[in-house]
Amino acid sequence: MAAKPRIIIVGGGLGGLWATMxxxxxxxxxxxxxxxxxxxxxxxxxxxxxNAVLDVKGQNDSIHQHIVDTIKGGDxxxxxxxxxxxxxxxPGVIRTFDRMxxxxxxxxxxxxxxxxxGGVKNKRTAFAGATTGQQLLYASDxxxxxxxxxxxxxxxxxxxxxxxxxxxxxxxxxxxxxxxSNMQVREFRADAVIVATGGLALIYGRSTMSSNSTGAxxxxxxxxxxxxxxxxxxxxxxTGMPGHDKNRLMSEACRGEGGRIWxxxxxxxxxxxxxxxxxxxxxxxxxxxxxxxxxxxxxxASRAICRVVRHMKLGIGGKDLVxxxxxxxxxxxxxxxxxxILEMYRTFFGEDPCERPMQIFPATHYSMGGIWVxxxxxxxxxxxxxxxxxxxxxxxxxxxxxxxxxxxxxxxxRLGANSLLSASFSGQVAGDAAVAYVKGLGKDNAELPQSxxxxxxxxxxxxxxxxxxxxxxxxPFALHRELGDLMREDVFVERSNEGLDRALDGIGKxxxxxxRVSLDDQSSWSNQSxxxxxxxxxxxxxxxxxxxxxxxxxxxxxxxxxxxxxLKIPEGKFEGDPEYAEYKAKWKANNDKWxxxxxxxxxxxGPQVDYKPVDLSVLPPDKPRDYR
Amino acid sequence: xxxxxxxxxxxQDGPSTSAYWEEFRMPHSPGHNVVSALMYLREHPVNSRGxxxxxxxxxxxxxxxxxxxxxxxxxxxPRQACAALIDELEQPIxxxxxxxxxxxxxxxxxxxxxxxxxxxxKAWVPMDGSWDIHRHAPLIAPDDQSIRYLFSRCMTCGxxxxxxxxxHENSAFIGPAPIGQVDLHNSHPTGKYAREGxxxxxxxxxxxxxxxxxxxxxxxCPKDIPLTDAIARIGRQTTAQWLRDLFVK
Ligand SMILES: Cc1cc2nc3c(=O)[nH]c(=O)nc-3n(C[C@H](O)[C@H](O)[C@H](O)COP(=O)(O)OP(=O)(O)OC[C@H]3O[C@@H](n4cnc5c(N)ncnc54)[C@H](O)[C@@H]3O)c2cc1C
Ligand code: SF4
Ligand code: SF4
Ligand code: FES
Numbered sequence: 001m002a003a004k005p006r007i008i009i010v011g012g013g014l015g016g017l018w019a020t021m022x023x024x025x026x027x028x029x030x031x032x033x034x035x036x037x038x039x040x041x042x043x044x045x046x047x048x049x050x051n052a053v054l055d056v057k058g059q060n061d062s063i064h065q066h067i068v069d070t071i072k073g074g075d076x077x078x079x080x081x082x083x084x085x086x087x088x089x090x091p092g093v094i095r096t097f098d099r100m101x102x103x104x105x106x107x108x109x110x111x112x113x114x115x116x117x118g119g120v121k122n123k124r125t126a127f128a129g130a131t132t133g134q135q136l137l138y139a140s141d142x143x144x145x146x147x148x149x150x151x152x153x154x155x156x157x158x159x160x161x162x163x164x165x166x167x168x169x170x171x172x173x174x175x176x177x178x179x180x181s182n183m184q185v186r187e188f189r190a191d192a193v194i195v196a197t198g199g200l201a202l203i204y205g206r207s208t209m210s211s212n213s214t215g216a217x218x219x220x221x222x223x224x225x226x227x228x229x230x231x232x233x234x235x236x237x238x239t240g241m242p243g244h245d246k247n248r249l250m251s252e253a254c255r256g257e258g259g260r261i262w263x264x265x266x267x268x269x270x271x272x273x274x275x276x277x278x279x280x281x282x283x284x285x286x287x288x289x290x291x292x293x294x295x296x297x298x299x300x301a302s303r304a305i306c307r308v309v310r311h312m313k314l315g316i317g318g319k320d321l322v323x324x325x326x327x328x329x330x331x332x333x334x335x336x337x338x339x340x341i342l343e344m345y346r347t348f349f350g351e352d353p354c355e356r357p358m359q360i361f362p363a364t365h366y367s368m369g370g371i372w373v374x375x376x377x378x379x380x381x382x383x384x385x386x387x388x389x390x391x392x393x394x395x396x397x398x399x400x401x402x403x404x405x406x407x408x409x410x411x412x413x414r415l416g417a418n419s420l421l422s423a424s425f426s427g428q429v430a431g432d433a434a435v436a437y438v439k440g441l442g443k444d445n446a447e448l449p450q451s452x453x454x455x456x457x458x459x460x461x462x463x464x465x466x467x468x469x470x471x472x473x474x475x476p477f478a479l480h481r482e483l484g485d486l487m488r489e490d491v492f493v494e495r496s497n498e499g500l501d502r503a504l505d506g507i508g509k510x511x512x513x514x515x516r517v518s519l520d521d522q523s524s525w526s527n528q529s530x531x532x533x534x535x536x537x538x539x540x541x542x543x544x545x546x547x548x549x550x551x552x553x554x555x556x557x558x559x560x561x562x563x564x565x566x567l568k569i570p571e572g573k574f575e576g577d578p579e580y581a582e583y584k585a586k587w588k589a590n591n592d593k594w595x596x597x598x599x600x601x602x603x604x605x606g607p608q609v610d611y612k613p614v615d616l617s618v619l620p621p622d623k624p625r626d627y628r
Numbered sequence: 629x630x631x632x633x634x635x636x637x638x639x640q641d642g643p644s645t646s647a648y649w650e651e652f653r654m655p656h657s658p659g660h661n662v663v664s665a666l667m668y669l670r671e672h673p674v675n676s677r678g679x680x681x682x683x684x685x686x687x688x689x690x691x692x693x694x695x696x697x698x699x700x701x702x703x704x705x706p707r708q709a710c711a712a713l714i715d716e717l718e719q720p721i722x723x724x725x726x727x728x729x730x731x732x733x734x735x736x737x738x739x740x741x742x743x744x745x746x747x748x749x750k751a752w753v754p755m756d757g758s759w760d761i762h763r764h765a766p767l768i769a770p771d772d773q774s775i776r777y778l779f780s781r782c783m784t785c786g787x788x789x790x791x792x793x794x795x796h797e798n799s800a801f802i803g804p805a806p807i808g809q810v811d812l813h814n815s816h817p818t819g820k821y822a823r824e825g826x827x828x829x830x831x832x833x834x835x836x837x838x839x840x841x842x843x844x845x846x847x848x849c850p851k852d853i854p855l856t857d858a859i860a861r862i863g864r865q866t867t868a869q870w871l872r873d874l875f876v877k
Contacts, residue, residue, distance in 0.1 A: 001722030021758040037689070037743060039784055040695040044823050099765045101816045104775040110767035129777055134694050138780060149747050210689045241656040244657070245710070246691040344692070349659065428758070443713035474828035477671035520673045521682045525642045526733040528685055529670075544641060 005438045006031060006496060008175055008190040010161045010217060012038025014133075015403020015430075017197030024152040024433025028438065031188060033156045033177055034211055039141045041208035043423065046133025047251070048117060050097075050420040052090035056107070056114055063087050063120040064476055070418060071119045071619050074368070074411020075558040077230065080618035082375050082391075082408055084383035086425050093424050094126055100139035103128050115136040118252060118298065118416040125417045130340040133420055137402035140424075156396040160531050161217050162463075164193060164224050164399060165448075165456045166255050172398035176460045180531060183524050185460045187453035188410070191441060192391075195221060195371070196403040196427055202233075203539045203546065204364035204492075205484015208240055208249040216372050218405045219538035224547070227395040228600040229407040230369035231542070231561050232549035235414055238301035242350060246364035248348055250324065251341045252416075254358075255294045257334070260325045261285050261305070261360075263314040267406050271360050273323055273357045279514075284308050299413070299559060302493045304361040309361070310494070315360060316348040320488075323357035353388035353418070354437075362493055366411040366419065367551070368559065368620075371401040372599060384616055385431075389437040392430035398437065399589025402430035407597075412558020465531050472516025476533035479514055483536070483543055491547045495562050500551040507544045514540050545600050547606045552609050569626060587624045595621070629828045631656050634720040637684060651676040651720070662709035662723065663688045663698055664733075676870060677828050683775040686735035693850060696720050696783030699726055699790070700735045706790040706849070708850050709735075726790045728797070735796070745806035749829040766817040779812040779858065788845035800834030804845040804855040807836060811858035814865065824852055827862070827869040836863055 007023050009016050012034040020030045034041065055061040066087040071080055078600040098104060098112065105113045105127055117125040128135035142530060147153045157181045165174035174189045200215025201207030222228045239254065240247035246318050255261070264271070265282045286293040287302055296304070305322050309315035310391060326334055326342075331354045334342060372395060376388035384391060392400045392408075403423040410418065486506045490499035514537045521529040555565045567586055570579040633654050638648040653676045654668050663686075670683040688698035698709040701724040703717060714721070729737040768776075788804045789795050795803040801855045810826045813819040830836045836859060845855045 018758065025757045025759070036689060036697060037739075037784070040689050040697050042690070042695075044694045044783075045690050045692060088758070092762070095760055095762070095764050096758050099753070099755050099818070101762075101765070101780075101813065101819055103773055103780045106768060106770040106773045108770060110769050110773075112764070116803065128780075130696060131781060135780055137751075142746075143755070144748055145743075146750075146754070149750070210695065211691055212689055241747065243691075244660055245667055248692055262821070304670070345667070347693070347711050348661070348713070350715055475671060477667075481671070520680065523641065523682060523733075526685055526736065529683055624660045 002417055003497075004029065004540070006318060007193040007434050007438065008033065008188060008193045010193065011041070011196035011198060012141075012144075013041035013043040013139060013198050013403070014420060015193070015198075015405075015427040017137070017144050018424045019194050019402055019431035019434070020153060020197055021140070021147065022428050023435055024147045025433070026435040028435055030153045031156060032191065033159050033161050033175075034152055034161060035158065035180070037157045038136065038144070038155070041137060042213050043137040043420070044134040045208075045210060046420055047249070048325045049115065049127035049129050049132045049417045050094065050136065051117070051124050051417040052094040052416070052421065053087070053124055054091055054094065054112065054114060054126070056111060057123040061124055066090065066124065067121065068619060070301045070409070070415060070563060071411070072625060073415040074413055075613060076616065076621045077233070077557060077597070077623070078237060078356060078409055079375065079615040080614055081377050081382060082380070082384045084431075084618055085285040086409055088383065089425060090421055093421065093428075094517070097139060099230045100143055102135050102139045105129060105507070112521060119349075120415065136420055136424070137389030141455060152562065153408030153597070156181070161195075161197070161220070162460045163220055163456060164396065165453055166396070167448055167452060170225060170396065172396050174453060176457050178460070178464070178531065179528055183464070183527055183530060185457050185464065185583055187457045189448075189453065191438045192398050192400065194400040194402060194430050194434050195617060196401070196430070197405045199367050199404040200539070200542055201364040203543045204487045205481060206243065206245065206247045207364035208247055209365075211246065211307065214535045214539050215367070215542050216535040216538035216622065219542045221371065221394070221396065221399060222600075223541070223602050225396050225602070226399060226401075227372040228370070228545055229372040229597050230412075230549070231546045231600060232553055232598060233368035233412050233558055234364060234546065235366040235368065235559050236302045236364050237365040239300055239360045240365075241345065241358070242321065242361050242363070244349065246413060247361070248344065249363070249365070250346075250358065250360055251338075251347065252298070253338055253341060254324055255301075258326070258329050258336045259294060261294055261322055261326070262325060263308055263316060263322050265314075267313050268318060268496060270317060282308070283316065283577050295621060298455065301559070303561060305362055306493045307593055310368070320361045321359045322361065324360045326353050327355060328356060364412055364488075367404060367596075368412060368414055369546075370407040372407045373401050377615070387432045387436055389433050389440055391433040391529060392426060393437070400430040400434050402426040412560060440580065463534065464530060467517060467521060467530060468522070471518045473515045474513045476514070476519070476529065476536045477519050479510060479517070480536050480539065483510055483540055487543055487546075491550055495560070496564065497551060497554075497562070500547055503547045504544065504551065507540060507547060511540050511544065512530060523579065548607045548609060549598045549600060553594065553598065555595065556591055569624065582623065584624065590619060633660065633714055635669070636663070636720045636722045637735070638724040639684065640725075640731055640734055641682075641725040643731055644793060650681065651786055656714070658715065660714040662702060662712045663691060665714060666709070684715045684735065694783060696785035699785045699787050700724065700751070701726060701790070706848050708785065711850065728744040728790050728795055729786065739784065742784050742786055742789065742803070742805060744805065745802050746809060749802070749806050750822060750825050751806065751809040751813055753813060753816055753821045755818075765842055768817060776815055777862065778810055779808050780855055782808055782853055783851065785850065787848045787850060791844040791848040792837050793842050793844065794840050799838065801838040802834050804839070804859065806830075807862050808853055809854050811862050814862070819824050823865070824869065827866050830862060840868065856861050
């Protein structure tokens with residue numbers, strides 16, 4: 001161990017900032033890396049809120065119920081002991097945010113207000129106006145700046161993390177990163193590294209995420225030996241606003257307040273929506289799901305929209321679009337209930353949703369899968385040991401992962417408002433774990449010779465050189481667009497093995513082309529094309545992982561859906577009916593076969609897929625989900 | 629509606645080279661904003677004379693006007709490029725980098741000054757640590773919360789700094805945004821315990837008295853943050869602090 005141990009944290013969203021605070025508070029220094037000032041991290045996009053049981057609404061909400069909702073919401077595919085800790089400690093996380101000065105919305109008494117969010121029965125979501133993520137991120141950023149002022153944190157903002165430095169035993173001993181101003185690669189020594197680099201939705205081209213959420217760092221550590229898990233589980237939000245640049249999120253509240261989803265009944269109808277009479281409109285959610293209508297759960301809505309557009313070819317103007325209509329509701333009602341949301345549509349689409357139906361389509365929103373991480377089980381409580389070097393450890397010794405880039409907590413589907421929580425909480429756990437690991441290293445962990453660092457740096461410089469000098473004619477920005485089109489076509493809401501084979505084929509070709517780029521920018525100063533070209537190679541690689549995992553999983557679970565393998569609850573049949581018993585037996589058999597984590601290892605021949613049991617010790621699945 | 633989008637962009641290859649103007653034309657399609665159009669030009673980097681050029685460099689991230697990255701001067705107004713819809717702009721659309729911050733390349737500037745200012749004014753609530761102490765912060769009245777919320781949405785975008793006549797290369801003035809953050813933290817029930825340090829940071833040279841009260845800052849803030857209210861409040865607090873320093877110490 002070096003005289004003064006250092007911990008590198010890559011990523012300054014909620015996950016990275018909480019990890020930083022925790023490491024500093026335990027007496028160690030942090031080198032904090034980010035592509036841009038950490039205050040601009042994607043976490044600032046979250047609007048809705050953050051879950052924690054405070055039970056301020058007289059509903060007898062309980063932590064146990066939060067645990068149950070999270071496990072069931074994820075269709076049982078998450079290891080359960082860490083979920084216990086997540087929910088147990090959520091109120092503490094919120095109290096800390098409150099002490100940091102977060103402007104949480106208040107009740108008339110001045111206490112924190114809580115509201116209802118999807119997938120649960122109780123009001124459990126704390127929020128700060130319509131910008132909860134921004135408020136939480138800023139408060140964390142301020143605390144980290146306080147530690148920076150004290151000298152314990154050194155920020156490397158505008159740096160691109162490129163790789164880990166591993167010693168001969170495969171232990172992580174530092175990183176290399178590229179200064180995005182002068183494009184120089186440098187090596188950094190560290191006793192432990194935490195990656196908290198966020199989501200990967202940019203693999204789908206346009207998504208609800210920030211334009212830097214590429215997942216590239218996850219792909220980089222994956223290629224160096226970190227295992228990736230449950231890649232097939234990607235959450236699609238039914239109501240995104242398709243744009244040239246991103247598919248902005250249109251809140252679920254629109255449907256909740258009476259918004260109706262429809263398309264023209266006639267294929268190729270080009271009339272203005274306001275001129276289409278009521279009986280020539282197809283309100284497909286209301287027709288197909290009379291009980292819930294437009295408020296069916298996210299996954300059901302997304303699949304129905306895809307069916308109408310892709311199978312029935314009824315999308316508006318033949319495009320991937322359907323109407324979300326509010327125009328039948330009084331303007332005053334809409335302004336009070338949905339003011340901020342409508343404003344967003346006006347700002348970015350230039351039309352007034354009170355006057356004209358909005359145009360929406362499902363959008364890639366969140367990745368449940370990610371870098372595989374471990375935990376140390378506490379046999380007494382059934383949870384995870386609070387502080388332990390195994391928690392959030394990846395399969396590379398000395399490397400930890402936290403936040404959206406890890407695979408923990410959300411299983412096959414994430415509940416709304418649970419990921420600001422898991423990002424903050426897991427940052428804290430990973431920070432504690434990295435410190436425990438570094439303390440455990442002892443003095444016999446000899447300083448690594450400089451040559452090891454030099455050789456990794458040279459390797460990365462060579463990659464840069466290869467990208468800069470290659471003249472194969474491929475444009476990295478166009479390649480990214482093609483990757484997105486392909487992923488949104490065949491690795492989307494509805495999947496089939498035929499489509500996934502096609503996707504894998506296409507990705508194989510893109511992969512090869514991504515090594516034959518020609519950069520239009522030949523400058524060695526602030527060259528965004530260079531860092532993008534490298535990220536595109538990484539996105540293609542993770543795209544392959546996602547498609548491969550999806551191809552292999554022949555069932556429907558959470559966000560992963562293949563019509564061919566759907567187990568339908570027999571209509572009108574319940575516990576006691578023989579048809580139901582038969583269905584339940586099938587459901588059990590399917591769980592025996594598929595209730596397991598997908599674990600992916602990088603090999604020279606592409607991703608290798610294995611499976612691993614899920615720790616179900618808190619709430620074993622006994623009966624199927626049934627929202628009837 | 630025109631069939632084309634025309635840009636006049638002020639470009640510069642690096643901090644020490646000279647600036648030049650370049651014109652670009654691209655096909656019009658509805659729904660474009662300045663960033664999405666720049667994305668198109670990045671993929672098709674050809675100027676209006678048909679010459680292949682280096683792709684334009686700029687900053688953006690969230691694409692929904694919350695991260696503060698994409699500030700630039702658009703048709704003479706400093707604003708967020710992601711929220712500037714092409715169909716609402718007069719053409720040719722003139723893009724320039726913010727002029728009050730060191731230029732990196734093309735439309736990208738270095739706003740580190742603003743983050744340094746946040747550090748200088750101690751824009752945080754001092755606390756023991758991030759561990760749970762099993763207590764909340766003191767209660768906050770909903771009205772006070774709403775005022776604080778106005779300021780806590782400041783995304784350090786720098787538009788107000790660009791518009792402020794007192795903030796420039798040759799002045800030490802700290803600028804409006806950091807003063808807004810002093811106000812935010814001085815108004816928190818426990819944040820105010822560290823009020824004095826923040827006030828001292830905005831007293832004296834480059835401090836709040838350099839504000840000429842021109843109000844430009846408020847006019848350009850994309851979040852409508854009432855900066856001059858904060859400047860007035862902090863002005864009064866610094867006066868009181870000045871007296872305290874004189875007599876009490
Ligand atoms: C529109 C939208 C709304 C949402 N609303 C909610 C909500 O209401 N409630 C909720 O709970 N969740 C919500 N989410 C999800 C939630 O916002 C994210 O899951 C969470 O913020 C992720 O935080 P993070 O710390 O893991 O990553 P991020 O905040 O994405 O931070 C990633 C960090 O990694 C850094 N980084 C990335 N690559 C590199 C590299 N190569 N080198 C160096 N640094 C790098 C970046 O600079 C950044 O600092 C929403 C998501 C979206 C898209
Ligand atoms: S009011 Fe003060 S801070 Fe604002 S623009 Fe004028 S001089 Fe600058
Ligand atoms: S006060 Fe407004 S204009 Fe100034 S930095 Fe903050 S958000 Fe931007
Ligand atoms: S990209 Fe974030 S404010 Fe424009």
